[in-house]
Amino acid sequence: MDSSSTRRQVTRQKLYEAAVTLIAEQGFSSTTVDEIAERAGVAKGTVYYNFKSKTELFEELLRHGVGLLTASLRAAADETEERGGTKVEALDAMIRAGLGFIDRYPAFTQLYVAELWRTNRAWQSTLLVVRQEAVAVVETVLREGVDNGELSKEIDIPLTAAALVGMVLVAALDWQAFQRERTIDDVHSALSLLLHGRVSGRR
Amino acid sequence: MDSSSTRRQVTRQKLYEAAVTLIAEQGFSSTTVDEIAERAGVAKGTVYYNFKSKTELFEELLRHGVGLLTASLRAAADETEERGGTKVEALDAMIRAGLGFIDRYPAFTQLYVAELWRTNRAWQSTLLVVRQEAVAVVETVLREGVDNGELSKEIDIPLTAAALVGMVLVAALDWQAFQRERTIDDVHSALSLLLHGRVSGRR
DNA sequence: ACTTTTGGACTGACTGGTCAGTTCAAAAGT
DNA sequence: ACTTTTGAACTGACCAGTCAGTCCAAAAGT
Numbered sequence: 001m002d003s004s005s006t007r008r009q010v011t012r013q014k015l016y017e018a019a020v021t022l023i024a025e026q027g028f029s030s031t032t033v034d035e036i037a038e039r040a041g042v043a044k045g046t047v048y049y050n051f052k053s054k055t056e057l058f059e060e061l062l063r064h065g066v067g068l069l070t071a072s073l074r075a076a077a078d079e080t081e082e083r084g085g086t087k088v089e090a091l092d093a094m095i096r097a098g099l100g101f102i103d104r105y106p107a108f109t110q111l112y113v114a115e116l117w118r119t120n121r122a123w124q125s126t127l128l129v130v131r132q133e134a135v136a137v138v139e140t141v142l143r144e145g146v147d148n149g150e151l152s153k154e155i156d157i158p159l160t161a162a163a164l165v166g167m168v169l170v171a172a173l174d175w176q177a178f179q180r181e182r183t184i185d186d187v188h189s190a191l192s193l194l195l196h197g198r199v200s201g202r203r
Numbered sequence: 204m205d206s207s208s209t210r211r212q213v214t215r216q217k218l219y220e221a222a223v224t225l226i227a228e229q230g231f232s233s234t235t236v237d238e239i240a241e242r243a244g245v246a247k248g249t250v251y252y253n254f255k256s257k258t259e260l261f262e263e264l265l266r267h268g269v270g271l272l273t274a275s276l277r278a279a280a281d282e283t284e285e286r287g288g289t290k291v292e293a294l295d296a297m298i299r300a301g302l303g304f305i306d307r308y309p310a311f312t313q314l315y316v317a318e319l320w321r322t323n324r325a326w327q328s329t330l331l332v333v334r335q336e337a338v339a340v341v342e343t344v345l346r347e348g349v350d351n352g353e354l355s356k357e358i359d360i361p362l363t364a365a366a367l368v369g370m371v372l373v374a375a376l377d378w379q380a381f382q383r384e385r386t387i388d389d390v391h392s393a394l395s396l397l398l399h400g401r402v403s404g405r406r
Numbered sequence: 407a408c409t410t411t412t413g414g415a416c417t418g419a420c421t422g423g424t425c426a427g428t429t430c431a432a433a434a435g436t
Numbered sequence: 437a438c439t440t441t442t443g444a445a446c447t448g449a450c451c452a453g454t455c456a457g458t459c460c461a462a463a464a465g466t
């Protein structure tokens with residue numbers, strides 16, 4: 001993460017890690033600052049020395065995590081681009097990147113989904129910005145695909161982007177929570193089949 | 204349940220309605236029983252006369268809501284069956300039914316998604332049962348479709364069911380939260396296009 | 407070399423408020 | 437007669453945020 005490994009950075013990182021799992025399991029409100037501090041192996045005061053409030057800690061956590069996700073999606077898209085792949089291939093690569101992210105940071109994903117559609121919460125505006133960054137990456141690829149004729153002009157870009165993201169998110173969380181025995185490749189090919197429209201039996 | 208007393212049922216219904224919107228907005232832990240009672244226009248004592256605890260109220264809410272959803276999905280599937288429609292048509296009808304449900308009970312959907320993948324919570328077992336009921340309806344249709352050759356034998360039924368449910372859920376929540384101007388038909392056709400594999404530009 | 411000062415990082419007991427759940431006598435509803 | 441609801445007061449656990457003080461390594465002073 002942050003290259004300048006000052007003492008402070010190390011502490012913040014420990015706090016992120018402690019907070020993300022606790023909040024994913026219990027939700028924001030029923031996770032106490034004492035718990036976070038204890039899990040991070042740090043005194044409660046340290047939390048407040050490093051963050052203005054419990055909410056601010058959480059918001060920075062969100063920014064941090066979504067930053068990692070969008071970076072990973074963009075990398076997948078760019079890499080396909082460089083290889084001269086099609087846009088559908090880019091989408092496929094992004095699905096895989098998304099699954100990889102969720103596999104590596106399941107707690108973060110859980111927490112993100114749980115908070116995303118809540119209204120009236122302190123961090124709504126942060127979430128909105130951060131969501132748009134992630135969805136925009138998918139929308140861009142869809143738009144390019146429509147422009148070069150590879151994708152149907154009929155598609156509704158924002159809605160399709162949302163549906164694709166949702167498909168990946170929910171399938172992956174379900175996999176993590178209820179179907180642990182599957183491999184990431186199982187999940188990827190199930191989603192790939194849907195993306196390529198090969199669910200109905202023709203061919 | 205106790206079909207005897209109508210008065211009690213009315214009170215419980217008012218409490219469900221109050222609780223569902225408040226919890227969807229704020230989450231379970233930061234919603235107080237006093238708030239729920241006030242919004243329902245009922246005394247606090249009444250809450251505890253009708254439910255053992257705040258948690259129990261919430262669990263019954265979950266059961267109640269998912270009951271409505273599965274009933275609506277099953278109705279859509281059965282109706283298509285009776286009309287002699289194909290399985291893909293049944294899936295399409297279920298997507299529409301799902302969207303209709305989310306449109307009618309957005310708060311419930313929000314709350315369900317927020318809680319579904321949490322681990323270590325009091326009501327986890329309730330959620331697990333209730334989730335399985337809903338997903339099973341989709342899995343059944345997929346299985347029948349594979350059996351009669353209408354759907355590809357390649358598909359992984361549990362994963363595809365999860366992905367389809369996720370697609371609908373997330374697209375609909377996004378629609379409700381961020382793209383209110385769209386109609387339910389916009390959303391339905393975007394999802395339908397995906398289901399039929401007509402995203403790639405061929406015809 | 408040696409003492410002293412500085413300041414960033416951390417500590418943990420404490421405070422003030424909040425909230426689930428209880429109690430109960432009286433009223434309302436059926 | 438009986439079930440259900442009311443309303444308001446009360447308890448005790450719990451928790452976000454505070455703050456006076458500790459720790460320590462490196463800089464400054466002698």
